[in-house]
Amino acid sequence: MKVTWILPDGSEISVEVAEGLSLMEAAVAHNVPGVVGECGGNLSCATCHVHVADAWADRVGGPExxxxxxxxxxxxxxxxxxxxxxxxxxxxALDGLVLIVPEV
Structure with a gap:
């Protein structure tokens, strides 16, 4: 599936991501600035915070x-x-997803 991250300066990084991979892992693997993933995906640091583009919000759903x-x-x-x-x-189902990396 294809995912695009929109960076705070408006530039974009688009990559193909293997099914089942977390989008934090994909962002780190492709050096997406602003997505750190300090805890390695253990849901304990919040350094992989993104905003889901409005058009995708319903398909991605809300947080647990x-x-x-x-x-x-x-x-x-x-x-x-x-x-x-x-x-x-x-x-x-998320092919084409757009995520926005917020400015810190």
């Missing part, structure tokens, strides 16, 4: 309870489409 609590600790502004990218898995 623990992720929701972790989103309260993010450095950048939390918005209704905020997610931790370690909790979003690549799938055919």
């Amino acid at each position: 309870d623990f992720e929701d609590a972790m989103l309260d600790t993010v450095e950048a502004a939390r918005v209704p489409t905020s997610r931790l990218s370690c909790q979003i898995r690549a799938s055919a």
